[in-house]
Amino acid sequence: MRFLTLAALAAAATSVLAAEVKIDVTRAVECDRKSKKGDKISVHYRGTLEKDGSEFDASYKRGTPLDFVVGKGSVIKGWDDNLLDMCIGEKRTLTIPPEFGYGDRAMGPIPAGSTLIFETELMGIAGVPKPESIIEKTTSSVASEASEAASEATEGTQRVVDENKGEL
Numbered sequence: 001m002r003f004l005t006l007a008a009l010a011a012a013a014t015s016v017l018a019a020e021v022k023i024d025v026t027r028a029v030e031c032d033r034k035s036k037k038g039d040k041i042s043v044h045y046r047g048t049l050e051k052d053g054s055e056f057d058a059s060y061k062r063g064t065p066l067d068f069v070v071g072k073g074s075v076i077k078g079w080d081d082n083l084l085d086m087c088i089g090e091k092r093t094l095t096i097p098p099e100f101g102y103g104d105r106a107m108g109p110i111p112a113g114s115t116l117i118f119e120t121e122l123m124g125i126a127g128v129p130k131p132e133s134i135i136e137k138t139t140s141s142v143a144s145e146a147s148e149a150a151s152e153a154t155e156g157t158q159r160v161v162d163e164n165k166g167e168l
Contacts, residue, residue: 021078022095026119028137031087033128037071040126043083050095050115056108065123076101078116086122089134094118 035041044065046058059065068074070083078096086092096116098104106112124130 019097019099021082021097021100023082024093024095025090026093027089027091027121029087029090030135030137031089031131033087033125035070035084035086035122035125037084039070039128040067041070041083041086041122042067042124042126043079044121044123046119048117049110050117054109056110065121076116079118079120083120083122088122088124088128088130091119091121094120 042065044059046055046060048055066075071080073080076096078094078100081100082092082094082096094117096118098113098115101114101116102110102112104112110116
């Protein structure tokens with residue numbers, strides 16, 4: 001029975017992982033205030049299709065970033081969930097599977113079932129002063145934060161295992 005439970009958990013984890021948004025931080029920035037749910041943010045972006053790299057939209061070409069309240073559902077879920085905890089000036093590339101994009105419906109030049117790639121840059125957070133200069137994080141500080149996050153995740157997993165006497 002325990003094997004079947006573990007097999008079911010592993011299968012569920014695999015299906016969840018297959019449908020995750022991939023986040024690549026292409027410019028890490030230091031700041032005191034990061035974006036959070038309910039903030040009105042201003043984002044420049046370039047959207048392309050994963051299958052052929054064709055561009056379907058770019059705020060850069062219009063010269064005006066997109067303003068919206070993050071975490072409110074006014075944009076696709078892949079944006080709403082993954083433009084949080086950003087510093088002004090930070091850049092991320094989001095690879096968004098259909099489940100977190102437009103799903104099985106076509107949207108203008110975007111075919112149904114498309115995986116989307118967005119190059120994003122947080123230009124501002126309403127009510128938060130723009131920094132006089134952007135301070136990029138060094139590779140070592142980014143690696144240190146990643147190591148710390150991995151350590152916290154490991155400790156959390158160990159705590160769950162301990163609480164359940166070795167059983168998941």
